Amino acid sequence: MKREHTRSLTDYAPLVYPGLMLIIFFVVPFSTMIAVSFFQRDPAGFYKTAFVFDNYARFLSLFFGQVLGFSLLLSVLVALCCVTIAFPFTYLLVRQSRAIQTVWLVALLSVLSLSEVIIGFSWSTLLSRTAGISNLLVWLGLIDQPVALLPSFGAVLTGMVYQALPYSILVLYPALVRLDPTLVEAARTLGASPGRAFFNVVVPALRNTLVATIIMVFVFALGSYLLPQILGRPQHWTLSVLITDQAIYQSNMPFAAAMAVFLVLISLALVGLTLLVGRRESAA
Amino acid sequence: MSGLSIQGVTKQFADFKAVDEVSLSVPHGTFVCLLGPSGCGKTTLLRMIAGLEEPTAGAVMLDGDDITSVPTHKRNFGMVFQSLALFPHLSVGDNVSYALRIRGASRQEQKSRAEELLKLVHLPGFADRAVSKLSGGQRQRVAIARALALSPKLFLLDEPMSALDAKLRESMQVELRQLQQRLGITTIVVTHDQREAMTMADLVVVMDRGRIRQAAAPVDIYRKPADAFVADFIGSTNLLPVERDSAGRAAVLGTAIPGLTLPEGASKAFVSIRPEDVQLGPPQPGTIPGTVTFVRDLGGTIETFVEASGTKIVAVTTPRDRGEFAEGNAVGITLPPEACVVVKA
Numbered sequence: 018m019k020r021e022h023t024r025s026l027t028d029y030a031p032l033v034y035p036g037l038m039l040i041i042f043f044v045v046p047f048s049t050m051i052a053v054s055f056f057q058r059d060p061a062g063f064y065k066t067a068f069v070f071d072n073y074a075r076f077l078s079l080f081f082g083q084v085l086g087f088s089l090l091l092s093v094l095v096a097l098c099c100v101t102i103a104f105p106f107t108y109l110l111v112r113q114s115r116a117i118q119t120v121w122l123v124a125l126l127s128v129l130s131l132s133e134v135i136i137g138f139s140w141s142t143l144l145s146r147t148a149g150i151s152n153l154l155v156w157l158g159l160i161d162q163p164v165a166l167l168p169s170f171g172a173v174l175t176g177m178v179y180q181a182l183p184y185s186i187l188v189l190y191p192a193l194v195r196l197d198p199t200l201v202e203a204a205r206t207l208g209a210s211p212g213r214a215f216f217n218v219v220v221p222a223l224r225n226t227l228v229a230t231i232i233m234v235f236v237f238a239l240g241s242y243l244l245p246q247i248l249g250r251p252q253h254w255t256l257s258v259l260i261t262d263q264a265i266y267q268s269n270m271p272f273a274a275a276m277a278v279f280l281v282l283i284s285l286a287l288v289g290l291t292l293l294v295g296r297r298e299s300a301a
Numbered sequence: 302m303s304g305l306s307i308q309g310v311t312k313q314f315a316d317f318k319a320v321d322e323v324s325l326s327v328p329h330g331t332f333v334c335l336l337g338p339s340g341c342g343k344t345t346l347l348r349m350i351a352g353l354e355e356p357t358a359g360a361v362m363l364d365g366d367d368i369t370s371v372p373t374h375k376r377n378f379g380m381v382f383q384s385l386a387l388f389p390h391l392s393v394g395d396n397v398s399y400a401l402r403i404r405g406a407s408r409q410e411q412k413s414r415a416e417e418l419l420k421l422v423h424l425p426g427f428a429d430r431a432v433s434k435l436s437g438g439q440r441q442r443v444a445i446a447r448a449l450a451l452s453p454k455l456f457l458l459d460e461p462m463s464a465l466d467a468k469l470r471e472s473m474q475v476e477l478r479q480l481q482q483r484l485g486i487t488t489i490v491v492t493h494d495q496r497e498a499m500t501m502a503d504l505v506v507v508m509d510r511g512r513i514r515q516a517a518a519p520v521d522i523y524r525k526p527a528d529a530f531v532a533d534f535i536g537s538t539n540l541l542p543v544e545r546d547s548a549g550r551a552a553v554l555g556t557a558i559p560g561l562t563l564p565e566g567a568s569k570a571f572v573s574i575r576p577e578d579v580q581l582g583p584p585q586p587g588t589i590p591g592t593v594t595f596v597r598d599l600g601g602t603i604e605t606f607v608e609a610s611g612t613k614i615v616a617v618t619t620p621r622d623r624g625e626f627a628e629g630n631a632v633g634i635t636l637p638p639e640a641c642v643v644v645k646a
Contacts, residue, residue, distance in 0.1 A: 202353055203386035205373040206457075207400035207447070214374075217399075221390040 054274035064271050072275035081259075081276070085283065088255040091245075092238035095177045096231045102178070103185035104227065108219060110186075111193045122190070125183040133180065137247035140176045141167055144248070172248040177241055181234045188233060192226040228295050232288050239284055256280050303364055304328040305350070305455060305487065310359030312345050312511075319345040321511035322359070327504070332481050333489045334498035337508035338534070343491045344459055346508070350489065351457050352376050363454065378455040379448030383463055385440050387432045393419070393443050394428030400450040418446040421480070438469050445477070449484070456481070456488040462497060474500045495535050499523070507531050523575075528644045532573035539579065539614050541636075543572045543643060551643075553636060554610045556589045560638035571644050578640035579616035581605060581632045588633030593626045607632060 057067040075081075110121055131139075143149050144166035151163040166172055200222060204214035220227070242257035256276060264273035305327040312320040320342040327333050335343040348354040350361060352373035360369045368376060387396050395402075397418050398411035406414070415428050422442035427435075435443065441461065448456060461477075462470040478501045481488045492498055498505045499519045506516040507530075515527035526532035529540055543561070545568045546552040551561040553572055563570055584590050591609030605616045605626055614634060626632060 197384055197386060199382040199384050199386040200388065202373070203380070203382055203388075203447075204399070205353070206351060206376075206378060206380040208374050208377065208403040208451070209399075210372075210374050213403065217403075218388055222388070224390070 050274045051278055053271055054278050056271040056274075058269050058271050063268065072272045073279070075272060076275055076279055081256075084254070084256050084259060085280070087253070088239060088257070088280075089283070089287070091173070091177070091253075091255060092235045094174060095181055095238040096234040098174065098178045099181050099185040099234045100227060100230055103182055103189055103230070104220075105215075107186050107189040107193050108215070111190070111196075112198075122187075125186055128179075128183045133241070133243045134247075136180050137176060137244050140172065140179065140244075141247055144172050144175075167248050168250045168253070170249065170253055173245050173253050176244040176248045177238055180241070180244065181237050184237065185230050185234055188230045189223075189226060192223055196222060224295070228291060232291060236284060236288070239280065304331070305489075306362040307346075307350070308360045308362060310346070310349060310356045310361065312342070312349060312354060313357040318511050320349070320356075323508075323511070323513055324359075325506060325513065325516060327487060327489070329487050330485045331487055332478065332501055332503045333487075333506060334502035334504070335489065335491045335506050335508060336495060336498045336534075337493065339493060341508040342511040343493075343508050347457055347459055347489060347491045350455070351378055351380050376455075377451055377453050378457055379451070379453035380456075381441075381444045381448050381458040381461045383460040385444040385464070387440060387444060387447070389432055391432070392428065393424070393430045393432060393435070396432060396443055397428070397446045397450060399447065404451070414450065415446075418450060419443075421449070422446045423476075437465055438473065441465060441473060445480070449486075452484075452486075454487070456486045458488070458490045460491055460493070462492070462494070470494075470497070471500075477501060499535075505535075507534060509534075525642055526573055526644060529571050529573070532642065532644055536575065537615065538573045538575055540571050540573055540644075541612060541614070543570050544568065554589050554612060556587070558636055558638055558641065561636075561641055561643070563643060572636070573642045573644050574636055574640055576604065576615040576617040578637060579614060580635040580637065581607065581616050581618075581626060582635060584631050584633040588635050591632055591634050593628055593630045593632055595628060596626060607634060609634060 053064065054072055055068050055070070056064045057069055057071070059065045110118055113121075144151075146163050146165035149163070149166060151160065151166060154160045155163050196219065200218050201211075201214045204218045205211065209217055239255070240257055242255065242261045245253050245255050245258050257280075260273045260276045260280070263269045263276065305325075307323060307325045307327075310320060310323050311318065323342075323346060335346060337343050345354060349356050352368075352371060356369060360367050362368065388399065391399065394412065394415040398406070398415040401411045401414055412428070416425070419425055419427055422445055424439060424442050424446070427439070427443075432440065432443070441464075444461070445458075448458075458477075462473055465473060474497055477490075481501075490497075490501065502519055504516060505519050505522045507514045507522065509530050515522060515531045517525070517527075522531065522535050526535060526538075532538045533540060541553050543551050543553050543558075543563065545563055546555075546557055548557070550557040550559070551563045552558065553561075558572075561572070582588065589609050591607040591614065593605060594608050594613075595606040597604040597606070601619070603618050603620060605618070607614045607616065616634075
């Protein structure tokens with residue numbers, strides 16, 4: 018059955034407001050950035066209008082390639098860690114009483130109210146030698162000397178997973194609440210242990226939600242530029258850190274814009290690839 | 302003993318007792334229907350048999366072994382859920398052979414068993430279809446086939462027909478009964494539909510508020526209800542107060558019913574009589590006098606509503622032996638004593 022289409026201008030009226038917002042807050046700034054990425058830097062001032070590929074050419078070096086690779090790897094790792102922690106956690110959470118669920122969700126939402134700066138400095142204290150959790154391990158007799166756990170890759174990863182985890186749980190929560198609990202029970206009456214039922218039934222039934230969560234955290238982590246600076250060494254800095262550095266400290270807007278455009282294109286390509294692979298698998 | 306034996310099983314939830322000291326014996330090959338209004342504990346009892354709920358007290362025994370603490374996945378009971386719970390990401394064939402996959406059967410073995418089971422439920426050649434492409438009745442059959450994949454010791458069904466329309470439900474009831482007879486499998490079905498229970502069961506277990514009110518063959522449940530609740534729940538019935546009159550005879554609404562006896566020592570009780578057993582005639586001595594208040598002619602049957610001393614009595618007749626009664630007629634009601642069942646007040 019095909020729906021009737023009567024096209025008149027008033028039919029599109031509801032689209033005007035969202036369309037306008039999208040143009041003002043997305044299309045205009047993004048187009049400006051693309052335009053600036055072709056401009057030339059003016060050492061005396063800001064930048065001057067031009068159309069050159071210098072900024073992109075400068076980016077195509079081994080150094081920036083490595084930084085890009087590291088940024089992508091870190092973001093993928095953060096996404097995988099988040100889903101690995103958040104999915105079983107949320108699965109167990111929705112089985113608790115309403116009161117327990119509320120307490121957990123409020124606690125998780127309160128984490129969202131913390132700024133990246135606060136999260137960064139809290140973790141840098143927690144992982145420090147003088148006041149950090151290694152002192153706790155010494156007290157427990159697990160290690161001899163308190164050690165500094167930062168700056169390190171692990172510290173960056175921990176901070177970013179901590180920051181993205183509430184988002185992952187909030188995305189997974191509604192899908193898991195809606196999941197028919199009798200699916201797992203049916204698997205169990207058919208001889209599957211609870212763990213087996215989880216991997217055989219719950220994970221495949223929620224595959225699309227899982228992919229969506231991974232993509233969301235991945236994109237979220239790509240944009241993180243404070244935590245790698247607070248918790249990591251310079252070799253742990255992501256492309257976002259370099260973009261900030263170029264844009265704010267080196268006043269090289271055109272180069273920063275070029276890197277940002279490149280990052281957007283690469284992440285779009287990766288997200289597209291993930292969706293494509295997902296679709297092919299579900300068609301098979 | 303052989304078969305399933307439930308011994309004093311109780312399930313206490315936070316603030317109420319869903320199942321209250323229920324005991325029941327089910328010999329092998331029996332078709333049992335747990336019947337009762339919603340909230341009577343029948344589903345909780347079934348879930349405890351399946352191992353999905355743990356009893357607060359009591360034991361579930363199978364062939365003499367205590368299986369109360371055996372986890373669900375080690376019991377090998379087939380179960381059909383009210384929601385059917387078919388796995389949406391698997392094809393029909395993979396749904397049916399899921400239990401074999403868990404047991405590590407070869408792909409070939411899974412395929413042939415799935416085809417065999419689908420043939421059993423009249424869905425040959427459906428193995429490669431997606432579950433979402435099936436009709437309600439077909440899903441029902443797939444759920445049944447899946448539950449029977451490992452030839453389970455017990456076949457449990459929780460309100461399996463509730464999602465089907467009335468016509469399909471009736472034919473599925475007959476089909477399920479025939480399947481059970483063919484396989485000889487011990488089957489327990491939870492239902493709130495007394496017609497469904499009467500159609501399928503060898504043993505009907507009527508439950509109310511967590512307790513078993515009566516467990517008997519369908520005909521006995523209908524003809525000899527144990528109490529007022531069962532009489533009222535199974536089909537429609539007239540529940541009339543019966544008293545011992547001055548001469549010591551059992552009297553209904555002031556008229557003695559010869560041949561009817563009250564239990565020893567009781568002076569008051571109720572008598573349950575099915576509408577089709579109530580006889581109407583002209584007012585005569587020895588009959589209960591009443592007035593016709595309404596006649597509902599349904600074509601196949603005629604229901605005559607009579608009021609006698611403030612009590613409503615329904616009589617059902619077929620058009621062939623219809624009495625010519627109209628609203629406002631005075632009638633005499635005869636209650637054949639052999640059709641009257643005295644139940645506790």
